[in-house]
Amino acid sequence: MHIHLSGIHFRYQRDPVLEIPGLDINEGRVTALLGPNGAGKSTLLRVIAGLERPASGEVTIGGRPIRNARDASSLVAYGFQESVFLGGTIRKNLDVALRLRKLPAEERKSRIEDLARACDIVPLLDRKADHVSVGEGRRATLARTLALRAPVTLLDEPLAALDAPTRESLLSTLPRLLREYASTTVIVTHDRSEAVRLADDIVIIIGGRVRLVAPRQAAFSNPPDEETAAFLGYHMLDTEGGRQAIAPGVLQPGPGDVSFHFQVETVLRTPAGHEVLGAIDSTRLTVHLPLGAAIPAPGATITVSAPSSAILQFDSASTPAR
Amino acid sequence: MGQLWDGFVEAIRLIFTLDSTVLEITFRTVLVSGTATLLAMAVGVPLGYALARGRFRGRNIALGLVYTGMGFPPVVVGLFVWLMLVRSGPLGDLELIYTRQAMVIAQFVISVPLVIGFTAASIQSLPPRLGDLLASLGAGRIRTLVYLAREARLGLLAAVMAGFGAVISEVGASQTVGGNLEGETRVLTTAIVLATSRGQNEQAIALGVILLSLALAVNLLLTFVQQRPR
Numbered sequence: 219m220h221i222h223l224s225g226i227h228f229r230y231q232r233d234p235v236l237e238i239p240g241l242d243i244n245e246g247r248v249t250a251l252l253g254p255n256g257a258g259k260s261t262l263l264r265v266i267a268g269l270e271r272p273a274s275g276e277v278t279i280g281g282r283p284i285r286n287a288r289d290a291s292s293l294v295a296y297g298f299q300e301s302v303f304l305g306g307t308i309r310k311n312l313d314v315a316l317r318l319r320k321l322p323a324e325e326r327k328s329r330i331e332d333l334a335r336a337c338d339i340v341p342l343l344d345r346k347a348d349h350v351s352v353g354e355g356r357r358a359t360l361a362r363t364l365a366l367r368a369p370v371t372l373l374d375e376p377l378a379a380l381d382a383p384t385r386e387s388l389l390s391t392l393p394r395l396l397r398e399y400a401s402t403t404v405i406v407t408h409d410r411s412e413a414v415r416l417a418d419d420i421v422i423i424i425g426g427r428v429r430l431v432a433p434r435q436a437a438f439s440n441p442p443d444e445e446t447a448a449f450l451g452y453h454m455l456d457t458e459g460g461r462q463a464i465a466p467g468v469l470q471p472g473p474g475d476v477s478f479h480f481q482v483e484t485v486l487r488t489p490a491g492h493e494v495l496g497a498i499d500s501t502r503l504t505v506h507l508p509l510g511a512a513i514p515a516p517g518a519t520i521t522v523s524a525p526s527s528a529i530l531q532f533d534s535a536s537t538p539a540r
Numbered sequence: 541m542g543q544l545w546d547g548f549v550e551a552i553r554l555i556f557t558l559d560s561t562v563l564e565i566t567f568r569t570v571l572v573s574g575t576a577t578l579l580a581m582a583v584g585v586p587l588g589y590a591l592a593r594g595r596f597r598g599r600n601i602a603l604g605l606v607y608t609g610m611g612f613p614p615v616v617v618g619l620f621v622w623l624m625l626v627r628s629g630p631l632g633d634l635e636l637i638y639t640r641q642a643m644v645i646a647q648f649v650i651s652v653p654l655v656i657g658f659t660a661a662s663i664q665s666l667p668p669r670l671g672d673l674l675a676s677l678g679a680g681r682i683r684t685l686v687y688l689a690r691e692a693r694l695g696l697l698a699a700v701m702a703g704f705g706a707v708i709s710e711v712g713a714s715q716t717v718g719g720n721l722e723g724e725t726r727v728l729t730t731a732i733v734l735a736t737s738r739g740q741n742e743q744a745i746a747l748g749v750i751l752l753s754l755a756l757a758v759n760l761l762l763t764f765v766q767q768r769p770r
Contacts, residue, residue, distance in 0.1 A: 318674070366677075
């Protein structure tokens with residue numbers, strides 16, 4: 219189902235948290251709400267789910283206005299960031315969720331078994347919900363959310379605070395699970411790599427405002443302003459009349475389209491070569507050296523360069539001049 | 541020591557001979573304190589929930605007042621209710637002073653802050669997003685309250701125990717608004733005070749044993765319900 223937001227103003231006490239004149243989230247696609255901590259992403263997700271009421275503005279899902287959680291409950295499945303369970307077993311928790319959606323017993327049983335297999339929580343089903351680890355809780359939350367098979371699935375930071383192997387395991391399973399069990403999906407994340415791996419479309423939110431809405435392929439190449447560029451990992455350099463943004467990972471040792479003097483501070487050995495930590499003017503950044511490249515000494519100044527297509531120029535009003 | 545032993549023997553005699561006066565006082569005690577506790581639960585649980593979950597101006601002040609009320613001296617509550625219900629008071633026309641209803645009102649006022657406070661604390665100790673989860677799953681307000689009450693039942697039963705324990709054992713308010721009228725408003729605590737003042741120590745001890753047994757029985761029952769495995 220298509221999600222439409224218009225004129226959303228949300229304040230916490232007196233501070234503005236969200237100012238969104240308009241936003242459309244496309245039906246049948248996975249959309250990542252990407253932004254730094256405190257950007258208002260989770261609040262936006264809660265507004266969509268009717269869990270928060272904005273001071274003004276309207277949310278519709280499939281054309282139906284959402285004024286509260288009750289309006290949204292038959293359309294939305296919400297996966298909370300924290301492990302939120304009732305007392306009792308994981309099976310009971312999944313069953314309660316499906317019972318509140320008024321599903322008959324046979325259907326509930328079948329869905330629980332299906333999602334338990336899909337989310338790899340079969341051994342957890344009869345374990346008390348307060349006796350599962352964070353990672354197991356995330357899988358159980360995902361199973362409960364997807365078991366609802368709602369037209370819209372909302373996932374709030376489904377991979378946050380997980381250890382690296384658990385995160386990687388869930389990150390690799392999630393796209394398949396979403397394809398099989400979810401339709402329109404909105405995922406909140408602050409991690410660019412997660413957004414790239416999970417989403418079809420990316421919405422970047424900074425300071426409560428939507429800065430960019432783009433398909434995944436285009437989201438990282440055209441940041442509309444300095445803040446967005448900095449959040450996307452661009453290296454920001456002061457220039458006359460504005461600032462220059464160098465795309466992440468494009469700097470190479472040696473001269474090229476646009477060259478810079480790079481002051482070497484530290485050289486770190488990595489499995490793929492060397493990471494050289496240093497600075498261009500006062501901007502600290504890292505340059506990757508492939509295996510076999512000459513290793514500069516700390517304190518030395520070397521020439522590094524980037525293709526001109528990977529450099530954006532922002533004028534003093536923070537709009538790209540390129 | 542001998543007097544204490546004599547008191548126990550007298551208590552057993554009164555209980556097992558089904559002494560009509562003792563039975564009547566005990567029954568009245570349970571009726572008055574039980575009614576007050578039930579009313580306090582009916583009012584206090586929703587209010588405690590609202591204080592725990594609500595986001596409104598003055599919430600912290602309201603919580604502070606409730607916590608202050610939890611330690612209110614019963615005799616002061618009794619005095620307040622007496623001033624309201626006495627014939628010359630604002631509610632004097634209701635003619636409730638020196639009746640069981642007046643005692644229920646006073647005991648209600650004593651127990652309701654305890655029920656509100658314990659309820660608010662137990663609801664606040666639940667995961668903060670539990671209400672949101674239930675709302676997002678489509679549970680209405682009543683069903684959400686029922687699920688949350690089930691989750692917080694340890695605290696809620698503690699609220700019942702605290703409320704009932706406070707009113708069944710208080711004497712000041714019952715004496716002030718009930719008047720300790722024989723056959724009308726005499727309850728175990730006021731009867732104990734009277735017996736002691738008359739020097740009927742064995743009877744006072746006997747009534748004390750009955751009161752303690754009653755409180756113990758109610759609390760044991762609630763504890764078994766509270767600690768039942770889920």
